């Protein structure tokens with residue numbers, strides 16, 4: 639199944655090999671500080687790991703995701719919780735929410751103002767929007783290697799996919815304010831992230847997260863493409879016998895005025 643950037647999500651592989659995405663954001667749940675009985679939506683909940691952590695604090699959580707396979711996996715893992723297949727662009731709440739939470743999902747939504755309009759409309763005044771996403775210069779080294787490998791295949795930058803939205807702090811704070819939020823805190827930080835052990839880890843990461851770039855390549859060329867990205871980034875990203883990705887995150891706490 640694809641979401642708006644043409645990204646193919648493999649829910650089983652995501653759950654098995656990329657659990658670190660949710661694990662690294664467990665303290666984001668602390669920042670949300672969910673209270674018993676609060677109505678909270680986890681936007682782009684994926685396989686439901688963080689929605690379950692929010693629910694364990696006694697909040698009434700609904701996990702929503704545009705990808706049916708992700709929602710199937712979340713329902714299978716947490717059968718007592720509520721999950722729905724809904725796009726962030728269409729999401730509405732039947733009663734005002736106390737908070738909207740999101741991890742590693744907003745940067746897949748390339749129309750951020752349409753998402754912010756939905757989030758603002760769903761929250762009660764005073765409700766919190768607490769999220770983490772890729773921030774400006776996220777995965778800069780990997781992205782440059784991807785773009786160079788595409789250019790060598792005769793695909794110039796203007797014809798290359800643009801699946802990711804990685805705003806700077808100034809850009810995103812401005813959008814939040816424009817949509818009726820007060821920005822209480824915002825961080826932009828490096829997170830040089832080790833992948834699972836193994837020489838194929840970066841290729842696995844590309845298969846999981848970079849499919850919008852390689853949709854037109856044959857399976858054989860895709861393997862060559864992955865090898866070129868590995869060669870171009872090995873000096874910086876293969877450290878102590880392990881592949882890493884040069885993540886940079888944007889994390890914020892905003893309150894609906």
Ligand SMILES: C[S@@+](CC[C@H](N)C(=O)[O-])C[C@H]1O[C@@H](n2cnc3c(N)ncnc32)[C@H](O)[C@@H]1O
Pocket residue numbers: 641642647659660663681682683684685686687688702703704705708724725726727740741742743744746747
């Ligand atoms: C990297 S996963 C993160 C999942 C989960 N939040 C976590 O921390 O593990 C990104 C998720 O965003 C979802 N997503 C992307 N675009 C979306 C949209 N427009 N509406 C809802 N979900 C979307 C994808 O389907 C995917 O499950």
